Amino acid sequence: MPKLGMEPIRRKALIDATIGEVGRVGSLDVTVGQIAKRAGMSSGLAHHYFGGKDQIFLAAMRHILSQFGAQVRRELAGATTPFERLQAIVAASFHADNFAPEVISAWLTFYVQAQTSSGARRLLRIYAARLHSNLVYNLRPLTGRAEHVAHGTAAIIDGYYLRHALQDNLPDRAQSKALVMEYLEMQLAQKAAP
Amino acid sequence: MPKLGMEPIRRKALIDATIGEVGRVGSLDVTVGQIAKRAGMSSGLAHHYFGGKDQIFLAAMRHILSQFGAQVRRELAGATTPFERLQAIVAASFHADNFAPEVISAWLTFYVQAQTSSGARRLLRIYAARLHSNLVYNLRPLTGRAEHVAHGTAAIIDGYYLRHALQDNLPDRAQSKALVMEYLEMQLAQKAAP
Amino acid sequence: MPKLGMEPIRRKALIDATIGEVGRVGSLDVTVGQIAKRAGMSSGLAHHYFGGKDQIFLAAMRHILSQFGAQVRRELAGATTPFERLQAIVAASFHADNFAPEVISAWLTFYVQAQTSSGARRLLRIYAARLHSNLVYNLRPLTGRAEHVAHGTAAIIDGYYLRHALQDNLPDRAQSKALVMEYLEMQLAQKAAP
């Protein structure tokens, strides 16, 4: 039952299925067959649209990162002051969507993949660079150590995210966000110091 | 030419080889054959000693974690005050041994494996719990929010570690350590605050 | 935008594309998709016109053989004596068109296919029979051993052709032709002998 203009629909379905399967099994040990099946098509078609397993994974990663980017933009929409914008960035990082188990799994496995695949590494770099410049831009009016604080903030965000991915009895999402904000506020309070 | 008492030597060789290979390729996509070859023996022997691939990986992970534990103990040896002990714990986390590329790779991949393998998850929990209780024990004399600060410290340590694993132009090891200490000091300075 | 009367045009395009692709890759490992693409149409249409891959190949082979037949007829046109006609036949065999790299490749692969496909074998037989009878017909006035000499001539033609297909530093086309003619002349000189 071939239809016309299926390409975007199929690609979307495959990306969703990839994230779903990676999340389900918790690793990249997912076969193209499994993904295609979950997406409701044959494995051949998956190859037809993406060319290969790696590219399917990359597309899924790209999707996750662009989702995150959209999240950030949405949160930023309502913010006006630099500090509100920093809050918005942190809020986006701890938005519920990023903590769906399959999304956590996907992030984590993509982190690992980044060590091997140059494509994955590139994507991750872009994400990191964007986050960094976003933070620096909004920290600059508030502190003379914008770069320094941005690094720390990014690290603590990643750290909490990682712990959420791996541990159980942890502060919840809201608390983690509060802990990051606490860090930010401590750093900004330093401003007045020496 | 089978020898007697080879078991510990063989096991050690296999564990080292596992870490080496995992680090080299940057993922768990390492075959028993590769590991055995690097360890200078046949793949059959690797199975003989460990029973299977998963157990080889677990043994390697256990080794890394115990290395880290030893590191912490060594650093703690010279410390007397609680704050010195906190410093020692952080110092151990950023010790050069943990930043050998293959060790970083191994940690990261084991993190991911923890999502799949209950054995790996258990090990990671033990490490996290030990770090946590170490931190809490030494924070308690210094702050009323020991649990809180311990969580934050652990997160920021992990966060920096992760960033070292994935990015290039980053503050170096010493700087990262300083950034964690800065966090600790800020938190302890809060103590006096309301 | 389907057009009327496209059939012959499409078929021609597919046949040319087949010869082109077979020549390019140097084997029958050519996909219908590649052929169709080179012919500027979808793979579905290729099937529509020919029914299947084998038939596309057969059509291409038939084309090559008929090209060769036309070549022979053209050369024969100007010839009047039996010997001139023999010369014409040899000349056709070594005509530049047959030595285009893709044509050589195609011939060779079709030879191989003849072992498997009865259709291909049939075509090859027809070609061989026609060449043979052409030679015999013109040898008869010149020698009592027409059959014998025809076999030898055909063999030496094929032999040179094969060597052109596979080797590099060889006598060129013109020289090869001369060598065949030399053979013919030696044979005809024998006529007078005992």
Added chain:
Amino acid sequence: MPKLGMEPIRRKALIDATIGEVGRVGSLDVTVGQIAKRAGMSSGLAHHYFGGKDQIFLAAMRHILSQFGAQVRRELAGATTPFERLQAIVAASFHADNFAPEVISAWLTFYVQAQTSSGARRLLRIYAARLHSNLVYNLRPLTGRAEHVAHGTAAIIDGYYLRHALQDNLPDRAQSKALVMEYLEMQLAQKAAP
């Protein structure tokens, strides 16, 4: 049932099976599975010993060519004069072993493969060069046109071989050999001529 020192036995079995299968189906469209099955082992083992399909084919080709070389040496053993040695070379080319249907098939398919695979091409070159120098060496005492006659002889040998591979009602092996010798003799008779 693993045994020791199986390697040469397995390799031999695989080479024989390869020639057998290629001969049976008349093309290189033979799967590693088929070959391995005919050789009485799993497909995995075939890869273990040869590394890949291409190398299996190359090994088979190398075997055929070395068989042919041995044939030539055997025939040459009893020959003393240059002419006898020429006879021996031709005899080897038309030896029954080379005309086993699967050997013919294998030769032909390897000819085609030579267009694609550099390894195959190299082997074929070596064979051709050796035949050529053998012929030239023995022609030199008998004619001033040794190179010339060697080329013609090689071509006519190949031509007859090719025709045997593809046609049915043909002079038989012995007759083909006689036809080649006839060519040689005619050429050598020229010697005296102008």
Added chain:
DNA sequence: AATGAATGAGGATTCATTCAT
């Protein structure tokens, strides 16, 4: 007439694991 969506069988290759020696 023409497209390209879709399938699914088939094939090369890899690898953990077992086991005779």
Added chain:
DNA sequence: GATGAATGAATCCTCATTCAT
């Protein structure tokens, strides 16, 4: 204790062919 021979399942990928539109 040690080897490496052997298996076979699993996986990615390709492609001829079909068919709705």
